Amino acid sequence: MKTLTYAEENYLKAIYHISEAGKKGVSTNDIAAAMQTKPASVSDMLRKLSNKKVIEYRKYYGVHITEEGKKYALQTIRKHRLWEVFLVEKLHFTWDEVHEVADELEHIKSAILIQRLDEYLGYPKFDPHGDPIPDEYGDVKARPRLPLSEIEINGTGQIVAVKDSSAAFLRYLDKVGAYIGARIKVLDKVEFDGSVEILVDNKKKIFMSREVAGNVLVMV
Amino acid sequence: MKTLTYAEENYLKAIYHISEAGKKGVSTNDIAAAMQTKPASVSDMLRKLSNKKVIEYRKYYGVHITEEGKKYALQTIRKHRLWEVFLVEKLHFTWDEVHEVADELEHIKSAILIQRLDEYLGYPKFDPHGDPIPDEYGDVKARPRLPLSEIEINGTGQIVAVKDSSAAFLRYLDKVGAYIGARIKVLDKVEFDGSVEILVDNKKKIFMSREVAGNVLVMV
DNA sequence: AGATAAGTTTAGGTATAACTAAATATTAAT
DNA sequence: ATTAATATTTAGTTATACCTAAACTTATCT
Known part of the structure; x- marks a missing residue:
């Protein structure tokens, strides 16, 4: 070690x-x-x-x-994402506030701390942005996912992650009514500008530009 | 700042x-x-x-x-002790395991994190060792306290803190049946070696050397 | 192929935070 | 009041992690 x-x-x-x-x-x-x-x-x-x-x-x-390097990287990512879950679920941070704080917390060295935190959080498999949390051996459960922009008309799915997790982008998403976990259906796609009309949770219609839809990942 | x-x-x-x-x-x-x-x-x-x-x-x-220095020191102490409460109450660390981890966590910079953590823990006034947690302005609620070794025969009180919070000392205390919050009564004091016999929680009789009793602080 | 652009590395410098060894200041002892 | 002991500081070195400026390597263009 x-x-x-x-x-x-x-x-x-x-x-x-x-x-x-x-x-x-x-x-x-x-x-x-x-x-x-x-x-x-x-x-x-x-x-x-x-x-x-x-x-x-x-x-x-x-x-x-290297393989060894990957192991260390995945440990850090595991810690980062577990702390993000903690911040959102226990301390009620919004998902665009957690990044900087988790960037500090991820370096705390105690292995027992992370093990206990994991247990306390109920062994979550995904962080608040929908990214998978590696287990203690570095194994990740990947979800099959597609950019929202590539889903065809009438296709359905669930928002599971975002490519660009900048605070500005995350705030924008929240504002238009999209969030990780939202069930969506693509109602229409505009040819000339690539924008899409989608239905969120079977009740709210929203529009997204091609740029935004390209950054929203959906599990189909 | x-x-x-x-x-x-x-x-x-x-x-x-x-x-x-x-x-x-x-x-x-x-x-x-x-x-x-x-x-x-x-x-x-x-x-x-x-x-x-x-x-x-x-x-x-x-x-x-300086006054300014005191302010910074108390902020760090506040963070350290709040994290200790978190580790013991939420992650079920024992009170002798928390020190090193809290020594790392106390340096996390986010002010909002500490404010939310404080709220989440229910605004605790004392840490697991019985030491007071300064508020966000650096004010501390001090408890009047005395070393156990200086309490007279038949005197009673509650263990509120320890002077030496080394892991070894804390483990020793746990082992003999003493802990923060325990109600004690001094049954006897041996003249020639300064050791004391005390009753813990009205049911368990234990002995302590002068050295140990001098490190256990009691609120009378 | 030779020149230019783009990308990358080296050399040399700064700041933090530690160390050892040597010098200096303060305190205690005769 | 010197001397000896103790405490403290300075000087010089090391390691991390960053920087700018200059040198060098690779890629691209005509």
């Missing part, structure tokens, strides 16, 4: 997320953008992470996360 | 605790002992804390915490 610093955990988490999205080598620039830092700082860190064998690093050719 | 680093918060908390106990200037050596670090490191930190005006520092003559 290696000990990673906060910064190392954050970089590893970012690298994991980027490689999950793209499925190939992750570039220094992408990491710098995700971490809101400079490429030079990223190069420094990649050397450190490589020494700790949590990534494979070939200069100028981007990085791949 | 200044931002203090984790290390600065920890030093300030230690300085506050030591000055509360002794009521006068706090020495570099005392701080080094409390922080498990070297005097040279303490000197470094005192310069930094002095620059931030949270302590008054005269070289070679120890430090005094």
Whole structure:
């Protein structure tokens, strides 16, 4: 069991997320953008992470996360998402308020704390944004999901996650009446601008632009 | 609102605790002992804390915490103790397991988090060790308390706190049948070694050495 | 292919927070 | 009032994690 610093955990988490999205080598620039830092700082860190064998690093050719690195990344993600559940379900945070706080809480080291928290929350499988919570071995239950924009007319499903979980986007969703867990039906799709009309929970009709619908993930 | 680093918060908390106990200037050596670090490191930190005006520092003559410093120290103590209540009451930690974890949790920055946690816990006034929880303005409800060793024969009271809250000491107390909140009566005091015989909750007779009894605080 | 652009790394510097060893100040003891 | 003991500070070093500026590598364009 290696000990990673906060910064190392954050970089590893970012690298994991980027490689999950793209499925190939992750570039220094992408990491710098995700971490809101400079490429030079990223190069420094990649050397450190490589020494700790949590990534494979070939200069100028981007990085791949190792199996061991994935394990650490998933532990951090597990902690982050469990704390998000806690904040929303127990402390009544709204789902757009939890991110920053969970980003701090995810680094608390105690293993027993996370085990007890998990138990206390009733072993949740998904966080408030609909993202799956890895179990203590790093296994994730993936849901089959599609962007709302790709569901055909009269297709139904349940909103299970969002791609862009920025506070602004989440607030916007709440405002128009969409939320994780909402049952939806696509009533109409406008050809020329790609916007969709959907029915939420069989009672509320709302419109969404192609941009928004592309960021809302639905389990069909 | 200044931002203090984790290390600065920890030093300030230690300085506050030591000055509360002794009521006068706090020495570099005392701080080094409390922080498990070297005097040279303490000197470094005192310069930094002095620059931030949270302590008054005269070289070679120890430090005094300022009013502003006290405010920050009490905030950290408030967070520490609220998290301890959470760990014991919600996650069923025993009172000797909470210290290390709370030492990490106390540095989480979100003010709204602490406010909501306080509410969720029902605005507790004392932590699991019986120590008072400062309110959001730093006000503490102090309980009048005496070491158990100084209570006279037939005197009664309630265990409200311990001076030495080390895990070993707390486990020992639990083992002999003492705990925070226990109602006690002093049955006998042995002259030559200072040990005491006490009755816990009107049903269990236990013995305590002078050392142990001196570390158990009783509200009379 | 050679020039330019884009991406990445290195070199050198800053701040935090620790350390050891040496120097200095204060306090206690004869 | 010196000396000795204790306490404290300074100087110099290390490690993390960031930065800017310059150098270098790879990719792209004509």
